[in-house]
Amino acid sequence: xxxxxxxxxxxxxxxxxxxxxxxxALLSQGETVALVAFFGPLEVKPQSLxxxxxxxxxxxxPKTGIQTVKDRFKENSIKSICETALLSALYPRTSIxxxxxxxxxxxxxxxxxxxxxxxxxxxxxxxxKYTVAAVHCIVDKKGEIVVDPNHRQxxxxxxxxxxxxxxxxxxxxxxxTEGKFNMAQYNDCQILAKSASEKVFQFYKEEIRKIxxxxxxxxx
Amino acid sequence: xxxxxxxxxPVKYYRDYLNSEIRPDGRETNKCRNVAVNIGSxxxxxxxxxxxxxNTNVICGIRAELAKPKPSEPNQGFLIPVVELPQMCSVKYRxxxxxxxxTDVFSCAIHDILVNxxxxxxxxxSIHNDKLVWAIYCDIICIDFDGSFLDAxxxxxxxxxxxxxxxxxxxxxxxxxxxxxxxxxxxVNLKAMPICxxxxxxxDQAMITDPTAEEEDxxxxxINIAASKGDICFVRKxxxxxxxxxxxxxxxxxxxxxxxxxxxxxxxCFSQQNHTINQMVE
Amino acid sequence: xxxxxxxxLLWQGNVFFCxxxxxxxxxxxxxxxxxxxxxxxxxxxxxxxxxxxxxxxSRLRRFVFSLVCFSFLFQEMEVDSMTETxxxxxxxxxxxxxxxxxxxxxxxxxxxxxxxxxVASKAGILRQKKNTFWIxxxxxxxxxxxxxxxxxxxxxxxxxIFRIDIGTHDPANLSYLGFEGATKKNxxxxxxxxxxxxxxxxxNKDLEPELVCVDSLGKKGKLGILTEGLVFSCSxxxxxxxxxxxxxxxxxxxxxxxxxxxxxxNGRLWIKAKTIRETIALGTAILASEKASDEDIKKICSTIGxxxxx
Numbered sequence: 145x146x147x148x149x150x151x152x153x154x155x156x157x158x159x160x161x162x163x164x165x166x167x168x169a170l171l172s173q174g175e176t177v178a179l180v181a182f183f184g185p186l187e188v189k190p191q192s193l194x195x196x197x198x199x200x201x202x203x204x205x206p207k208t209g210i211q212t213v214k215d216r217f218k219e220n221s222i223k224s225i226c227e228t229a230l231l232s233a234l235y236p237r238t239s240i241x242x243x244x245x246x247x248x249x250x251x252x253x254x255x256x257x258x259x260x261x262x263x264x265x266x267x268x269x270x271x272x273k274y275t276v277a278a279v280h281c282i283v284d285k286k287g288e289i290v291v292d293p294n295h296r297q298x299x300x301x302x303x304x305x306x307x308x309x310x311x312x313x314x315x316x317x318x319x320x321t322e323g324k325f326n327m328a329q330y331n332d333c334q335i336l337a338k339s340a341s342e343k344v345f346q347f348y349k350e351e352i353r354k355i356x357x358x359x360x361x362x363x364x
Numbered sequence: 365x366x367x368x369x370x371x372x373x374p375v376k377y378y379r380d381y382l383n384s385e386i387r388p389d390g391r392e393t394n395k396c397r398n399v400a401v402n403i404g405s406x407x408x409x410x411x412x413x414x415x416x417x418x419n420t421n422v423i424c425g426i427r428a429e430l431a432k433p434k435p436s437e438p439n440q441g442f443l444i445p446v447v448e449l450p451q452m453c454s455v456k457y458r459x460x461x462x463x464x465x466x467t468d469v470f471s472c473a474i475h476d477i478l479v480n481x482x483x484x485x486x487x488x489x490s491i492h493n494d495k496l497v498w499a500i501y502c503d504i505i506c507i508d509f510d511g512s513f514l515d516a517x518x519x520x521x522x523x524x525x526x527x528x529x530x531x532x533x534x535x536x537x538x539x540x541x542x543x544x545x546x547x548x549x550x551x552v553n554l555k556a557m558p559i560c561x562x563x564x565x566x567x568d569q570a571m572i573t574d575p576t577a578e579e580e581d582x583x584x585x586x587i588n589i590a591a592s593k594g595d596i597c598f599v600r601k602x603x604x605x606x607x608x609x610x611x612x613x614x615x616x617x618x619x620x621x622x623x624x625x626x627x628x629x630x631x632x633c634f635s636q637q638n639h640t641i642n643q644m645v646e
Numbered sequence: 647x648x649x650x651x652x653x654x655l656l657w658q659g660n661v662f663f664c665x666x667x668x669x670x671x672x673x674x675x676x677x678x679x680x681x682x683x684x685x686x687x688x689x690x691x692x693x694x695x696x697x698x699x700x701x702x703x704s705r706l707r708r709f710v711f712s713l714v715c716f717s718f719l720f721q722e723m724e725v726d727s728m729t730e731t732x733x734x735x736x737x738x739x740x741x742x743x744x745x746x747x748x749x750x751x752x753x754x755x756x757x758x759x760x761x762x763x764x765v766a767s768k769a770g771i772l773r774q775k776k777n778t779f780w781i782x783x784x785x786x787x788x789x790x791x792x793x794x795x796x797x798x799x800x801x802x803x804x805x806x807i808f809r810i811d812i813g814t815h816d817p818a819n820l821s822y823l824g825f826e827g828a829t830k831k832n833x834x835x836x837x838x839x840x841x842x843x844x845x846x847x848x849x850n851k852d853l854e855p856e857l858v859c860v861d862s863l864g865k866k867g868k869l870g871i872l873t874e875g876l877v878f879s880c881s882x883x884x885x886x887x888x889x890x891x892x893x894x895x896x897x898x899x900x901x902x903x904x905x906x907x908x909x910x911x912n913g914r915l916w917i918k919a920k921t922i923r924e925t926i927a928l929g930t931a932i933l934a935s936e937k938a939s940d941e942d943i944k945k946i947c948s949t950i951g952x953x954x955x956x
């Protein structure tokens with residue numbers, strides 16, 4: 145079976161926006177925008193000290209109001225995804241903090257937040273096993289799959305997926321779903337999302353190149 | 365000697381077992397623990413169930429309350445799972461109130477599974493549009509936390525929902541008068557019964573089904589898959605070892621098999637006189 | 647006619663102007679090479695453009711047209727940037743693996759061994775010098791390295807030990823005996839808030855960093871308490887850049903203004919000139935040079951003196 149090549153429909157934009165944190169990422173994916181601030185390695189609180197690795201904390205701030213149970217759920221998955229990518233064993237007795245701010249959610253925020261977090265980790269110069277790229281995709285009423293849909297396209301979705309892939313073997317690091325679907329739909333989505341993740345990895349590389357080419361002014 | 369070895373090298377101890385394709389508790393890697401279900405034992409609740417999967421022990425009690433609907437969804441009732449992980453269930457949880465980060469994550473996961481599987485039509489919980497609906501609180505209390513908590517919690521929740529009977533409510537809009545007739549009870553219309561299965565990976569390769577708490581601590585990633593009527597309604601893999609498509613596919617197959625298996629147990633339980641069933645591992 | 651798109655952008659309190667860098671005249675389309683674009687943005691940041699919008703625009707136009715005129719020249723000046731390979735965490739460095747089969751390898755920062763492979767763990771530019779490989783990456787937070795000199799702030803005193811904040815996760819320890827000529831009777835006068843220029847003698851991920859203010863002969867050399875002056879924070883990359891032997895920045899600035907500088911490898915610069923005004927000017931000049939090439943640095947520095955003394 146041949147599949148046409150998928151390209152991310154929404155453009156990605158990145159800027160290291162904040163000057164105070166050790167690194168930051170303002171990442172927009174279409175109209176969805178996430179701001180991530182990274183601090184670390186920092187001094188660790190005695191109760192969360194770990195002698196074999198860094199204590200990794202993620203703080204997710206929704207656009208309005210206080211954290212809900214749903215936000216804690218997102219926070220938890222961002223945390224475990226980043227923890228997978230980090231080589232935290234190289235930073236024992238320290239803490240690493242990530243603050244994720246929701247600026248605009250017009251579909252696929254979780255994927256955007258994961259990509260922004262990964263970008264912040266990359267710019268901070270902390271050691272990582274691999275990079276992680278997240279892709280959001282949906283199955284709509286007609287049973288068609290849309291990769292990285294915009295707000296309007298996502299309105300009549302019957303199932304939503306957020307996949308995260310690693311940069312080395314392109315295997316599935318994380319997956320979150322919403323709605324009901326069958327195995328075939330899941331498999332199709334995963335394969336399409338996987339090919340779309342390539343685009344995110346290229347984007348990461350391009351941004352790193354820009355930083356080192358002196359083309360872009362990085363916040364100072 | 366084995367005890368000391370386990371204490372000093374827990375990972376190596378476990379790896380040695382897996383090399384001979386058996387787990388420390390005698391199971392094969394893809395075998396689940398035996399399941400015990402008891403329904404309706406909490407008489408103070410509107411519906412209840414106690415579920416044991418191995419040593420994991422979960423009670424689910426359901427209370428139905430009358431509430432005003434959200435203005436954005438005036439014809440929909442509420443289904444609110446609340447997870448409690450008290451201090452007694454595991455050494456992991458030190459908080460007296462039983463509230464911590466995991467309770468939120470589990471509550472959200474249970475809510476997602478119940479809603480995604482469309483097991484209850486929230487519109488049927490409406491009594492009067494924009495005025496009165498049922499709010500169904502599923503209080504899930506963990507007595508013993510020994511891994512695969514979500515599996516047990518979902519099973520308990522589904523079993524309890526199946527026992528749930530709502531009284532007849534007569535609502536007069538004009539004078540805002542609510543009359544509850546407790547003599548006429550009708551069961552809720554349960555459209556689907558989602559079943560969740562927990563998997564984990566160890567050493568980045570071995571796939572293990574239905575892990576215990578000890579195993580979960582050693583795991584490199586934990587995966588939850590919920591199935592309902594042959595479809596998948598929830599997949600959660602929060603980071604950890606990256607998996608290939610074929611690995612994921614084998615997990616889906618196992619999750620679907622587990623669904624039919626557990627539903628049979630559930631059906632048996634409801635057909636039994638004393639409403640208790642103990643599945644034994646062959 | 648020529649067209650020029652100008653779009654104001656508020657960023658970090660400064661007004662920046664994004665310009666469409668393709669300038670079209672009647673028959674030609676010129677593209678401004680990145681180096682010049684860079685210089686241009688720097689110019690926008692510097693004070694000469696901080697004036698009324700109309701004056702600004704006219705200056706801007708003049709500047710852009712001068713660029714257009716020299717556009718052909720610039721194109722020749724452009725350096726081939728494709729020789730630099732960008733590596734991402736997880737990438738296998740095949741050159742290193744190949745070389746490792748026959749020779750002994752030295753792996754620098756950002757690289758790690760994974761089974762038989764050499765794998766990158768940081769994102770940046772891969773560098774090679776004979777059999778040594780390393781990655782140049784951007785970093786702001788300091789990880790201590792033994793033997794490096796750092797600028798720190800005394801954050802506490804406990805018994806015989808001073809706690810020095812050098813920007814790492816744990817404060818560094820500095821014993822009172824770590825100063826020249828210090829004995830039990832003759833204690834150095836160090837107070838909380840003092841700036842210290844010291845050398846790291848213990849830097850290990852499992853231990854607290856330890857500092858001394860003397861060399862191996864017990865002489866203080868340039869180390870010790872720094873009085874007056876100002877401390878600037880910057881990225882680790884900038885510090886490495888200006889402490890390179892062939893970096894023209896410090897020598898170019900010396901020609902303009904006399905000053906003292908202590909470069910801490912932890913991303914802190916202590917600068918002292920005759921007046922505060924000059925000190926700040928020097929500090930800003932150094933911070934601005936982060937993204938500039940060596941030629942640009944000379945140009946930037948040549949104007950500092952003029953600006954200060956009109």
